[in-house]
Amino acid sequence: MPELPEVETVRRGLAKLVLGRTIAQVVFDWPKGFPNSQTDVNTFVIGAKIVSVQRRAKVLILDLDSGYSLIVHLKMTGQLVFTDSQSDDLRFGAGHPSDSLINNLPDTSTRVTITFRDESKLFFNDQRKFGWMKLLPTATLPDIPFFQKVGPEPLDASFTADRFVERFQRRQKTSIKAALLDQTVIAGIGNIYADESLWAARIHPNTRVVDVTNDQLNTLFSELRLVLNTAIKKGGSTNKNYVNAQGKKGSYMDFANVFRREGQPCLRCQSSIDKIRVAGRGTHICSNCQVLPT
DNA sequence: CACTTGACCTGTCCGC
DNA sequence: TGCGGACAGGTCAAGT
Numbered sequence: 001m002p003e004l005p006e007v008e009t010v011r012r013g014l015a016k017l018v019l020g021r022t023i024a025q026v027v028f029d030w031p032k033g034f035p036n037s038q039t040d041v042n043t044f045v046i047g048a049k050i051v052s053v054q055r056r057a058k059v060l061i062l063d064l065d066s067g068y069s070l071i072v073h074l075k076m077t078g079q080l081v082f083t084d085s086q087s088d089d090l091r092f093g094a095g096h097p098s099d100s101l102i103n104n105l106p107d108t109s110t111r112v113t114i115t116f117r118d119e120s121k122l123f124f125n126d127q128r129k130f131g132w133m134k135l136l137p138t139a140t141l142p143d144i145p146f147f148q149k150v151g152p153e154p155l156d157a158s159f160t161a162d163r164f165v166e167r168f169q170r171r172q173k174t175s176i177k178a179a180l181l182d183q184t185v186i187a188g189i190g191n192i193y194a195d196e197s198l199w200a201a202r203i204h205p206n207t208r209v210v211d212v213t214n215d216q217l218n219t220l221f222s223e224l225r226l227v228l229n230t231a232i233k234k235g236g237s238t239n240k241n242y243v244n245a246q247g248k249k250g251s252y253m254d255f256a257n258v259f260r261r262e263g264q265p266c267l268r269c270q271s272s273i274d275k276i277r278v279a280g281r282g283t284h285i286c287s288n289c290q291v292l293p294t
Numbered sequence: 295c296a297c298t299t300g301a302c303c304t305g306t307c308c309g310c
Numbered sequence: 311t312g313c314g315g316a317c318a319g320g321t322c323a324a325g326t
Contacts, residue, residue, distance in 0.1 A: 001318085001319070001320090003320090032302095058320075058321095073320080073321085074320090075302095075303095075319085075320050075321075076303090076318075076319050076320065077303090077304085077305090077318095077319095109304090126303095127303085127304060127305070128302085128303045128304050128305080128318090129302080129304075130302065130303060130304095130319085130320070130321085131320090145322095146321085170295090170296080171296080171297090172296090173296070173297070174297060174298090178297085181319095181320085183320085183321075190320070191319060191320090239318085240305095240306095240318080279298085280298080280299070280300095280319090281318095281319065282317080282318075282319080
């Protein structure tokens with residue numbers, strides 16, 4: 001569920017909350033989700049300071065002053081949530097309804113607990129255990145296969161409509177939705193924003209890429225950027241598990257046009273939103289606005 | 295190489 | 311109420 005806007009929201013939160021903090025302790029007991037050894041953690045993490053918080057595609061990168069980085073993929077149900085005595089005050093203080101905050105504490109899904117020298121903590125929670133955290137030398141990050149293959153950032157200022165169109169050249173036979181979800185084509189798009197941007201551009205998700213016109217691709221480019229930027233402003237989408245670095249939900253789902261709106265009226269034409277299956281995923285469309293080419 | 299499908303997980307929901 | 315099965319969806323491995 002965490003896609004580009006959600007991961008970017010977490011990144012911005014962490015940049016405010018953990019940048020400059022020094023790590024005192026790391027508790028982890030989950031080799032599959034954190035494969036590094038206790039020795040490496042002791043040597044390169046304990047006593048190290050977080051010097052930058054970056055994002056590439058849906059991956060978070062916490063650079064340490066030891067020359068190593070913690071990289072984190074939240075996959076579907078991962079959370080990185082920070083807590084200290086101040087955020088406890090925030091949690092229980094007036095004007096902060098508890099229902100907007102679903103988790104910033106350790107629970108049964110907590111996989112890694114990082115404690116800083118000032119006793120504040122960062123929890124990596126992941127109910128479904130698809131996510132992971134890895135410790136790697138910062139200099140080797142560009143060699144990771146995922147970073148080698150992943151496509152351009154859709155919100156980069158240098159990313160143009162022409163470049164967007166060009167990225168689809170080698171995915172002609174597959175559906176436009178499968179191509180949008182392919183991280184080697186464009187970085188950071190997942191199921192929610194694929195459906196939302198295709199609705200906005202009035203393209204049926206099952207349209208083969210070769211049958212999508214250049215005009216449509218240009219529209220898709222601008223609508224996709226609009227959708228992603230709007231979602232970041234709303235703090236991302238909380239479908240179920242997602243929360244930001246302070247444990248709070250995002251509100252973009254309140255503004256979604258098709259995602260999880262099956263049976264409700266299309267906000268453009270009032271037709272009922274349908275849920276179909278495309279590229280193996282639940283897909284939401286307005287069958288009236290989004291029509292397959294004949 | 296292009297493309298599709300299944301596996302990885304656990305919690306939830308639906309129908310019997 | 312209990313229980314089996316479908317579903318949720320990001321990415322990679324294995325398949326066609």
